[in-house]
Amino acid sequence: MNPVVIYSTKGGNTEKVALEIAQELNCKAIKISGESEFSTISLKDFDLVFIGTWVRGGEPSPDMLRFLKQLNLEDGNRQFALFITWAGGGKSDVLTFNRVKQLLKAKNQRLLDDYYKCFGKSLGLARRGHPNAQDLVDARKWARLVAK
Template identity: 30%
Template sequence: MKQLVVYSSQGGNTKKLAETAFSRLSGDKDISPVTDAPDPSGFDVVVIGFWYQGGQPDPASQEYLKKCNNVGKLFIFASHGAATESDYVKMGMNKARELAGTANIVGTFSCQGEVPENILEAAANKDPQPPWLKDADAAKGHPDANDLYNLSDALEKAGLVDSPKPTDEKRMFS
């Protein structure tokens, strides 16, 4: 079974999640930034991670998601400044699902990711301010060990990770 982890990451948050996902997969696996990623059609499992820009998957990830229509097992994850349980985040994830069209989506995961200070300042000066800005303080320090644990759990629920989880996994990721 060929597995591919693809990610887009400007500041490293989504890359951190991607590396955790990669470390949890066993067998034939590869990891690649979206800009260099191979065509998904050659893989049985594709795990793709994007960051939110304008409330949606970043543009490079949108393009890649469109190519994932025939993927047999697709797992989508993301990081964002907005609060994880917000409708705003759900809409962005729905957009990703839509782009993947007929792919078999076996699971999703997202968490907050710290937003760089200069981006926060620029967002604060906008009128109107972007809806995610009010949640961005709480994104500081994320993704953290708990987020990585939850990602790992979501991969397991999706059936992509079959090895039993060590009881001290939270420590493993810290």
């Protein structure tokens, strides 16, 4: 498999996980942000696409939402896999997964049911220390299994 990691981060939590996964799989990690030109990112050469986002109000980040909406893929030969960092708010993890799944389905793309999530430090003391060393070990393990 030829993997790639595409992620969006605001405070750096999701980036930590993204870089860890990219290192584990020896692949590229591409950060998307408001200013980046999405159209320059081509998924043509990749058959396994890790999508990483932080959770914002039970949704993927605004950047990731925009990226997923503008995706223009001609074939369905790709497997997508999602990882998120969140603060543990209610069902916002599941809501985020469902939203990503729905957006990819609209483009005839498949999202693996098994997604990875870990806490990310948030405002104040909430989830301080996350993602921690164990979170990163678990992320690597998950990515390895997905890529097998």
